Structure formats: C-alpha cells, structure tokens
Amino acid sequence: MKFPNKLKYKIHSRVENKALRTLGLQSNLIDFSSNDYLGFAKSETIFDGAHQFLVDENLKINGATGSRLLSGDHWLYDVVEKEIAEFHQSEAALIFNSGYDANLGFFSSVPQRGDVIIYDEFIHASIRDGIQLSNAKAYKFKHNDVDDLKPLLKRHSELVSESDNEIYVVTESVFSMDGDMPDLVTMSQIIKYHNAFFVVDEAHAIGVFGEKGCGEVQRLGIENLVFARIITFGKGLGCHGAAILGSQELKQYLVNFARSFVYTTGLAPHALATIKMAYNELVILNKSEESQQQKLQENISFFKSEIRRLQLQKVFIESNSAIHCCLVPGIIKPKKIANQLHHKGYDVRAILSPTVSVGEERLRFCLHAYNSKKEITEVLENLRVFMNN
Ligand SMILES: Cc1ncc(COP(=O)(O)O)c(C=O)c1O
Structure with a gap:
C-alpha cells in the first residue's frame, strides 16, 4: 500500500533523532510510571462493586448507543454527575469521555473571537489543542511565574475593558511533566482583580491532594474563584473519563457547544458505574486508619x-x-x-x-x-x- 512521502520523512526524522515512539505492552516491573497513584486501577473492590451495581440495577448493557444528546444519555449519568458535583462542591459537573476531550471541548468552545486566553507555557497538550481550535487569541506566561502573568493580565484587561471580550487564564494544579504546582491562591486573587475567568486542570491532583483526594482547588478553598475545573478519572481514580466542574450555565453551554461532547458516543454504563465506585472508595478509604x-x-x-x-x-x-x-x-x-x-x-x-x-x-x-x-x-x-x- 502506498504511504505518503511527507509522512515517511517525518517518521524517518524521528528515527534519525532516536526519538521514534513505539507501543509496548504493560510490564510487570515495579511501577514508577503509571498514573494509578492510589492503586485503584487494580482494586477488586471497585471492580466487583461496579459489577454488582450493574447487576442489581439490571444494567446489562455494553455501550451507550449514541451521543448523549441522542440515545446515549443514560440515567446513571445524572446520578454520577450529581454525586461528583456534590463531592467537589460544585454547582454542576459534566462528564466527558476523557480529559483530552474535556479540554478540547472547553477551550474550543468557551473562549470566543476577541477573547484572550492566557496559559502557562507548560500546559498540557490537550489544552493546547483546544486553544488551537479556538477563535480567541492566546498568550503564554512563564511556567508558574505569577510575576510574568501579572503584566500580561493587566495589559489585556485594559485592552478588553469596556467591551464584551473576556480573558481566560488556565493552569494545572499539578503539572503532568514536572510535578510542580502553581500558587493558585495568588493567581486566583489577581485573576479576580482583573475580572478574568480562571480555569484549572486538576488531572494529577484528584486523589492526591485535599480532603478525601478532592483536589487542590478545594484544599485551598478557592472553588468560588475558579470558573471551571477539569478533573480526570484515568489517573488517581484508576478508571476512565473526565468531568468539567462549574456552574449550571456553563454545563448548559458545553452540552450545546462543546463539539467533543456533542459529536461522540457517550461512556457506557459500566464506565459510569466504575467512576461511581471509585468515588465511593475515596470516601470509604478515607475513613480507614x-x-x-x-x-x-x-x-x-x-x-x-x-x-x-x-x-x-x-x-x-x-x-x-x-x-x-x-x-x-x-x-x-x-x-x-x-x-x-x-x-x-x-x-x-x-x-x-x-x-x-x-x-x-x-x-x-x-x-x-x-x-x-x-x-x-x-x-x-x-x-x-x-x-x-
Ligand atoms: C494535565 C492533564 N490534563 C488532561 C489530560 C488528559 O486526560 P485523559 O488521559 O483522561 O485524556 C492529562 C493526561 O495525560 C493531563 O496530564
């Protein structure tokens, strides 16, 4: 089969640079590489609990059968989203198929033409890809550097003042490739001062920080200063999927405009049951010695x-x-x-x-x-x- 030359060159250059990526099966080595921080991915309690829940509820279903806007919106979505919103002290939660989808959906649909996105230079690829799809202009600030963020924010807030244009500032509570963390409290204060919207990706903080693993935003008590939190279930919770936490209005907007939400088949009920049991486990385990x-x-x-x-x-x-x-x-x-x-x-x-x-x-x-x-x-x-x- 013919393979496009341009693609051949790109692969070749990765080989030349000794940077070609290849797939490898999971190893049985001592794990210092997975995101399964709490061991939930291998938890029999979660696996058996999810299975029993599905059997008890007679949910013998293999797939969602469609987009959530068509046939895929199972009642279990509503149950799990309410539980997640309550756990994270958020008005609402909207489940996406993955953290990648959540970030892509949010950043491609929320910031509008004329708006400004200000992002940490080390931000995750899923946020970058979302920004690429957005019509807003984007500017980066130096990694975890509030002093670099401040003048950028000041300049753009002056530029957008007296218009309908908005500023969105995005960071991660734990950086995926560095492990370090920004000063979220100071950031939230200056973002509030400039009337901008704060977005925090909590992918690597869930299960790790905060009471019962609720994340950094809640540990710091700044939920009300954060417009949207992106939480993922594939890391500390050991399963799959993600959610955006925010207001009911934001949820309604995303259901209508986030294309990675609208144009995809929803998660199957067993994925939702697993998320539900993983949250149960966070609560139950926290009561143990x-x-x-x-x-x-x-x-x-x-x-x-x-x-x-x-x-x-x-x-x-x-x-x-x-x-x-x-x-x-x-x-x-x-x-x-x-x-x-x-x-x-x-x-x-x-x-x-x-x-x-x-x-x-x-x-x-x-x-x-x-x-x-x-x-x-x-x-x-x-x-x-x-x-x-
Ligand atoms: C900071 C951050 N956000 C989002 C994602 C994407 O999450 P998911 O693996 O659920 O697609 C990741 C995972 O690589 C991440 O590290």
Missing part, C-alpha cells in the same frame, strides 16, 4: 527525603506531588538510564522531546500508595549509580 491517600503522601515524603540523603536534589525538579522528575538532558542518556532501571526491575520512563523541550529531557518517577520504602530506596540508589556512569 491509614488511607491510600495517606500512604501515598508518606511515600512522597519518603521519596523526597531519600533524594536529599542521596544528594540528588540538584537533578530533581522540586515537587510535593506524586510526580518527580530527574533532569537528564539529551536523548541517549535518559533512554539508557531508563533501560538500566528496567533491567533492575523498575518501570521508570524517559520523557523526551517533543513532549518536553529539547534540553529538558528527563526521567519521570510516578509514586503510588503501593510502592514500598525499599523499592523507593533501591530505585534511587540505582539511579545515582547510573547517573554517575
């Missing part, structure tokens, strides 16, 4: 203390989240070290350009409630040896 969230937090503290003991602070990006990155610029070296760690039994991934900028390549360590202290010590001791070779 030592919750998964607590175990994760202990592992994060221990990982950080081991970094200090092994004097690796200089190569690690400062982080309090479940994501910790060791900067290893280049392509060969991070890949080589990731391979060496694999041979020692650890699943640690090299993150290369174009996911991060050239020169910012890194090894990303994702921590979990189920990692043992011994695993943490050993993976870092091995890392130190390989870094020095």
Whole structure:
C-alpha cells in the first residue's frame, strides 16, 4: 500500500533523532510510571462493586448507543454527575469521555473571537489543542511565574475593558511533566482583580491532594474563584473519563457547544458505574486508619527525603506531588538510564522531546500508595549509580 512521502520523512526524522515512539505492552516491573497513584486501577473492590451495581440495577448493557444528546444519555449519568458535583462542591459537573476531550471541548468552545486566553507555557497538550481550535487569541506566561502573568493580565484587561471580550487564564494544579504546582491562591486573587475567568486542570491532583483526594482547588478553598475545573478519572481514580466542574450555565453551554461532547458516543454504563465506585472508595478509604491517600503522601515524603540523603536534589525538579522528575538532558542518556532501571526491575520512563523541550529531557518517577520504602530506596540508589556512569 502506498504511504505518503511527507509522512515517511517525518517518521524517518524521528528515527534519525532516536526519538521514534513505539507501543509496548504493560510490564510487570515495579511501577514508577503509571498514573494509578492510589492503586485503584487494580482494586477488586471497585471492580466487583461496579459489577454488582450493574447487576442489581439490571444494567446489562455494553455501550451507550449514541451521543448523549441522542440515545446515549443514560440515567446513571445524572446520578454520577450529581454525586461528583456534590463531592467537589460544585454547582454542576459534566462528564466527558476523557480529559483530552474535556479540554478540547472547553477551550474550543468557551473562549470566543476577541477573547484572550492566557496559559502557562507548560500546559498540557490537550489544552493546547483546544486553544488551537479556538477563535480567541492566546498568550503564554512563564511556567508558574505569577510575576510574568501579572503584566500580561493587566495589559489585556485594559485592552478588553469596556467591551464584551473576556480573558481566560488556565493552569494545572499539578503539572503532568514536572510535578510542580502553581500558587493558585495568588493567581486566583489577581485573576479576580482583573475580572478574568480562571480555569484549572486538576488531572494529577484528584486523589492526591485535599480532603478525601478532592483536589487542590478545594484544599485551598478557592472553588468560588475558579470558573471551571477539569478533573480526570484515568489517573488517581484508576478508571476512565473526565468531568468539567462549574456552574449550571456553563454545563448548559458545553452540552450545546462543546463539539467533543456533542459529536461522540457517550461512556457506557459500566464506565459510569466504575467512576461511581471509585468515588465511593475515596470516601470509604478515607475513613480507614491509614488511607491510600495517606500512604501515598508518606511515600512522597519518603521519596523526597531519600533524594536529599542521596544528594540528588540538584537533578530533581522540586515537587510535593506524586510526580518527580530527574533532569537528564539529551536523548541517549535518559533512554539508557531508563533501560538500566528496567533491567533492575523498575518501570521508570524517559520523557523526551517533543513532549518536553529539547534540553529538558528527563526521567519521570510516578509514586503510588503501593510502592514500598525499599523499592523507593533501591530505585534511587540505582539511579545515582547510573547517573554517575
Ligand atoms: C494535565 C492533564 N490534563 C488532561 C489530560 C488528559 O486526560 P485523559 O488521559 O483522561 O485524556 C492529562 C493526561 O495525560 C493531563 O496530564
């Protein structure tokens, strides 16, 4: 079969740059790479609970059968959206098929022509793609730098004043490729001062931060200063899907205009039942002596203390989240070290350009409630040896 030459060249250039991506099956290595921070993806309680719920409700259905605006809007959507909204202290929640879809739908439909989007330079690809599809103008500010955001916001708020045009500022509460976190409180205050709309992607904060894992926005008590929160279920909740939290008016708008919501088949009832049970688990586990969230937090503290003991602070990006990155610029070296760690039994991934900028390549360590202290010590001791070779 003929294959377009332009595409051949692009693949070839990835091969030449030793940056070709390939698919690989899940490994049985010690997990320092998945986003399953609390171990919910493998939870039998959640799996069995979802199954039992479907059987009890006689929901023997394999698929949603259509877009939610046509035949796909199962009653379970309403139940789960209400529960999620209540859990996250939001007026409303709207479920999307994935976080990618949620960000694409929000940013392509909410900011209008004449509006301005101001975004952190390290923002996730799904937000960037949404911005690309939008008719609004977009400007970036330096990563987590409120001093860079301030003048940008001031300038644009003066430009849009006395018009119907709006400003949207977007960041992540935990950055997916750095693990670091912005000063959401200060940001929310200056955004409010300039009458702009604040949007926070909480993908990597759900299950990790806040009471029962409700996220950073709620932990900081700034729900009312945030226009929309994007939460995802494929990471700390171990299942699949996402939701946008906001007002009923925003929900109504997205149902009408977010194309990644309108023109796609909805999630099947079993996906919704799994989300429901994952939230149940967050609540139930939090009542136990030592919750998964607590175990994760202990592992994060221990990982950080081991970094200090092994004097690796200089190569690690400062982080309090479940994501910790060791900067290893280049392509060969991070890949080589990731391979060496694999041979020692650890699943640690090299993150290369174009996911991060050239020169910012890194090894990303994702921590979990189920990692043992011994695993943490050993993976870092091995890392130190390989870094020095
Ligand atoms: C910050 C952020 N937002 C959104 C997404 C997309 O979420 P999902 O995996 O549910 O599509 C991701 C996942 O890669 C992410 O890291």
